[in-house]
Amino acid sequence: MTIASAVGELAPAPRPAPTPGRVWDIVLRARELGILVVIFAVFGGTTIYNSSFASSASVQQLLAGASIYALLGVGETIVIITRNVDLSVGSVLGLSAYVVGEVFLHNPNFPVPLAFLVGIGVGVVCGVVNGAIVAVARVPSLVVTLGTLYLIRGVDALVVNGVQIDPSSIPGGFIGVGVNNILGVPWIFVITAVVVLVVGYAMRTFRSNRDLYAIGSNPAAAELAGVPVRKRVFWAFVFSGAIAGLGGALWLAQFATVASTAGSGYELIVVSGVVVGGVAIFGGSGTVLGAALGPLLLNTINQALVAARISAFWNQAIAGGLLIAAIAFDRFVSLRRERNLRLRRAARGA
Amino acid sequence: MTETDGGRGPEVSAPAQCRSDAPVLVLRNATKSFGAVRALIDGSIELYAGEAHALLGENGAGKSTMVKILGGVHHPDSGVLLLDGEPITLAGPSAARIAGIAIIYQEPTLFPDLSVAENIFMGRQPLRTGRRIDRKEMNEHVREICDRLGVKIDPDQAARGMSVADQQIVEIAKALSFNAKVIVMDEPTAALSAREVERLFDVVRTLRASGAAVLFISHRLEEVFEICQRITIMRDGAFVMSAPADEMNVDAIIHSMVGRDLETMFVKSGATVGAEVLRVERLTREGVFTDISFAVRAGEIVGLAGLVGAGRSEIARAIFGIDDYDAGKVFLNGDELQARSPTAAIAAGVGLVPEDRRQQGLVMDMAIDQNVALASLSRLERLGIIRRSAEQELAADWAVRLRLKYGRLKNPVATLSGGNQQKAVLAKWLARHPSLLIIDEPTRGIDVGTKAEVHRLLDELAGQGVAVLMISSELPEVLGMADRVLVLREGRLVAELDRAEADEASIMRAATGQLAGTPL
Numbered sequence: 001m002t003i004a005s006a007v008g009e010l011a012p013a014p015r016p017a018p019t020p021g022r023v024w025d026i027v028l029r030a031r032e033l034g035i036l037v038v039i040f041a042v043f044g045g046t047t048i049y050n051s052s053f054a055s056s057a058s059v060q061q062l063l064a065g066a067s068i069y070a071l072l073g074v075g076e077t078i079v080i081i082t083r084n085v086d087l088s089v090g091s092v093l094g095l096s097a098y099v100v101g102e103v104f105l106h107n108p109n110f111p112v113p114l115a116f117l118v119g120i121g122v123g124v125v126c127g128v129v130n131g132a133i134v135a136v137a138r139v140p141s142l143v144v145t146l147g148t149l150y151l152i153r154g155v156d157a158l159v160v161n162g163v164q165i166d167p168s169s170i171p172g173g174f175i176g177v178g179v180n181n182i183l184g185v186p187w188i189f190v191i192t193a194v195v196v197l198v199v200g201y202a203m204r205t206f207r208s209n210r211d212l213y214a215i216g217s218n219p220a221a222a223e224l225a226g227v228p229v230r231k232r233v234f235w236a237f238v239f240s241g242a243i244a245g246l247g248g249a250l251w252l253a254q255f256a257t258v259a260s261t262a263g264s265g266y267e268l269i270v271v272s273g274v275v276v277g278g279v280a281i282f283g284g285s286g287t288v289l290g291a292a293l294g295p296l297l298l299n300t301i302n303q304a305l306v307a308a309r310i311s312a313f314w315n316q317a318i319a320g321g322l323l324i325a326a327i328a329f330d331r332f333v334s335l336r337r338e339r340n341l342r343l344r345r346a347a348r349g350a
Numbered sequence: 351m352t353e354t355d356g357g358r359g360p361e362v363s364a365p366a367q368c369r370s371d372a373p374v375l376v377l378r379n380a381t382k383s384f385g386a387v388r389a390l391i392d393g394s395i396e397l398y399a400g401e402a403h404a405l406l407g408e409n410g411a412g413k414s415t416m417v418k419i420l421g422g423v424h425h426p427d428s429g430v431l432l433l434d435g436e437p438i439t440l441a442g443p444s445a446a447r448i449a450g451i452a453i454i455y456q457e458p459t460l461f462p463d464l465s466v467a468e469n470i471f472m473g474r475q476p477l478r479t480g481r482r483i484d485r486k487e488m489n490e491h492v493r494e495i496c497d498r499l500g501v502k503i504d505p506d507q508a509a510r511g512m513s514v515a516d517q518q519i520v521e522i523a524k525a526l527s528f529n530a531k532v533i534v535m536d537e538p539t540a541a542l543s544a545r546e547v548e549r550l551f552d553v554v555r556t557l558r559a560s561g562a563a564v565l566f567i568s569h570r571l572e573e574v575f576e577i578c579q580r581i582t583i584m585r586d587g588a589f590v591m592s593a594p595a596d597e598m599n600v601d602a603i604i605h606s607m608v609g610r611d612l613e614t615m616f617v618k619s620g621a622t623v624g625a626e627v628l629r630v631e632r633l634t635r636e637g638v639f640t641d642i643s644f645a646v647r648a649g650e651i652v653g654l655a656g657l658v659g660a661g662r663s664e665i666a667r668a669i670f671g672i673d674d675y676d677a678g679k680v681f682l683n684g685d686e687l688q689a690r691s692p693t694a695a696i697a698a699g700v701g702l703v704p705e706d707r708r709q710q711g712l713v714m715d716m717a718i719d720q721n722v723a724l725a726s727l728s729r730l731e732r733l734g735i736i737r738r739s740a741e742q743e744l745a746a747d748w749a750v751r752l753r754l755k756y757g758r759l760k761n762p763v764a765t766l767s768g769g770n771q772q773k774a775v776l777a778k779w780l781a782r783h784p785s786l787l788i789i790d791e792p793t794r795g796i797d798v799g800t801k802a803e804v805h806r807l808l809d810e811l812a813g814q815g816v817a818v819l820m821i822s823s824e825l826p827e828v829l830g831m832a833d834r835v836l837v838l839r840e841g842r843l844v845a846e847l848d849r850a851e852a853d854e855a856s857i858m859r860a861a862t863g864q865l866a867g868t869p870l
Binding site: 204205206207210211213214216217218220221222223224225226227280284285334340 | 443444459460461462463464468472473475477481482483510511
């Protein structure tokens with residue numbers, strides 16, 4: 001037996017120097033803070049250029065404009081955290097807005113709080129359909145919700161059938177929720193903020209919600225840990241539907257008029273906003289707060305371009321660029337970590 | 351305990367009464383088949399409280415199947431499982447956990463995005479008023495467990511980015527939080543550094559002291575003697591022997607693990623060895639393999655032996671350009687392989703038959719002829735359009751040469767048996783007339799008859815002057831086919847054996863780090 005001559009006789013092979021990876025851990029954890037900084041930077045920069053950008057009316061418009069996207073982002077986040085996606089939110093919003101409008105058309109004195117419940121109810125029904133197909137029949141959610149996106153839009157068009165809902169048929173009290181302010185802050189923003197805070201707290205605090213992270217982080221391990229995977233995924237879709245339904249009622253309150261195209265295209269804006277906000281598209285990580293800040297950032301940039309009189313064309317290009325930058329950033333961070341881990345292990349194993 | 355498999359191997363009998371107390375867990379005569387493959391023929395073991403028990407055997411001896419039976423992942427076809435003397439049936443992984451059996455797999459199954467504390471307590475987090483998770487309490491529990499284990503881990507740290515060693519500690523902590531009575535560790539030290547192994551052993555000693563029964567699977571015999579009180583050896587899916595560790599020695603263990611008749615089914619014509627085809631110089635991929643240098647000449651079959659995880663397939667992947675390497679060079683027919691990509695390797699005349707046929711070797715839904723033609727498309731196309739007739743011609747030719755058994759060449763390759771699928775992969779590369787063929791586990795999951803055909807094929811190829819680098823976990827195959835054997839251990843080349851001096855014991859010694867008197 002001969003021992004391979006390479007062992008021991010030659011100098012050890014050249015070894016690249018290990019690089020510290022701790023900084024990135026901190027950067028990654030502070031994702032929400034980072035977005036806030038960018039929001040304020042964009043805001044500050046635009047204000048220097050155009051001081052009217054910081055006027056209270058402009059800020060109110062900024063907050064109100066981002067609110068529904070941010071709200072839908074909350075529901076979308078819950079679904080994405082479980083390694084699924086809900087593309088039907090825009091259609092659900094449209095249907096809900098129309099159904100609530102229809103209720104007012106036939107019952108002008110319908111109580112305002114109940115109207116919101118009707119909107120949520122419409123969303124719950126749609127969410128049950130999505131959740132049942134995904135969780136019970138085990139069809140990929142991308143396909144299921146792409147189907148219901150069109151299906152619900154079709155139902156919407158059928159129900160609308162040319163009947164226009166206009167401001168005259170909607171009670172002033174309801175519209176007030178969409179356009180009025182409380183202490184200078186738009187009501188619609190306050191509602192969104194409350195939802196974000198409550199859901200954000202719940203996502204941290206309750207076992208069933210931690211299950212959602214477990215499912216998205218490692219589905220096989222979640223099964224091994226006894227997490228009721230299908231049940232949780234089902235309720236995630238129901239919740240996303242309910243939020244989209246609430247969004248529909250708020251949408252009606254904000255715009256006071258509904259056509260069959262209401263909310264179309266929202267799903268992609270919401271998903272991009274959520275991903276910009278640090279929610280991993282493959283599930284397992286991200287916060288509701290980040291998911292709400294993402295759309296706020298996109299809307300701030302949007303408004304800033306208007307204030308800076310830059311062509312609206314840039315708007316979508318920047319949103320797209322930001323999305324890719326956010327994903328590239330996440331990928332970069334994870335690759336770096338992987339490499340650091342390998343090098344650290346090699347250094348220790350030597 | 352003195353159960354044996356009926357005298358097929360050497361028997362080392364333990365004293366009839368080595369402990370007065372009854373075993374915590376007994377598995378007796380468990381069997382498990384997957385289709386036609388009998389993975390476990392006689393799985394038997396007895397685990398005692400406060401004892402670390404080593405389970406030893408070659409790759410494919412049935413250890414992992416037995417572990418999965420204890421973990422409730424597989425259900426045995428027959429056999430008895432007793433826990434504290436009571437028969438028990440494990441319906442699934444959670445049933446095993448409730449019964450107090452915790453399995454720590456080689457690759458930890460954690461939630462990478464969640465904190466250490468949440469990984470340990472997922473679904474069982476301590477609660478305070480309003481059914482809210484009590485994070486303070488949860489972290490306190492984790493610290494308590496870590497103190498008991500004598501390790502320092504931040505409960506708030508995310509599992510992603512933790513070393514495998516730390517992840518294993520998290521898995522062990524999880525087992526403790528369940529108050530597991532039996533803790534099974536499947537090759538826990540395979541990916542650990544020496545210092546991490548020391549820490550793990552301290553943890554194992556702590557577990558033993560607290561009265562847990564530990565089942566420890568390892569290929570490193572020195573570790574077994576350091577930490578274990580009892581040893582059970584398996585071979586070819588069956589129990590061979592069990593004895594207290596202090597009554598065993600390395601020679602007896604290796605003999606029991608290997609001790610089978612050398613099969614004489616191998617055709618070996620001994621081709622004339624020609625010019626050097628592959629030369630690998632000081633190839634290093636940090637943390638995977640280090641400073642690998644060797645050569646393969648035309649007409650030569652070089653066997654790459656070693657335990658699972660020793661870095662054999664990884665070296666093949668690096669040569670073929672799938673994985674990058676940090677240092678070193680690869681030469682083919684005298685020219686350095688500059689571009690590190692499979693395309694460049696193929697162009698330079700390399701073929702790779704991967705270990706995982708279904709995932710990496712074939713496109714399962716595509717037709718047999720298309721699979722065979724896949725690597726030769728540039729020769730078969732005219733003006734960028736693939737000529738179907740040329741594909742069929744090529745495939746039909748090779749099907750005859752390799753005696754492929756098929757229905758129609760247009761059928762999906764998935765319709766072939768395992769052995770014939772392997773022939774299809776071989777045909778794909780042979781159609782390119784490679785100068786170097788790397789073949790990873792040439793006969794895994796192949797029936798005996800076709801196995802011999804694959805061996806004959808490899809021998810013929812060598813006879814035609816092809817250089818063959820063969821990775822195999824089956825020692826008889828390595829010994830029967832290879833002109834030279836390279837033995838890897840933990841990413842390093844530890845021995846190079848000529849056909850004459852290679853035998854099962856010498857390879858196993860090198861692969862397990864038991865080279866007598868040789869500092870490593």
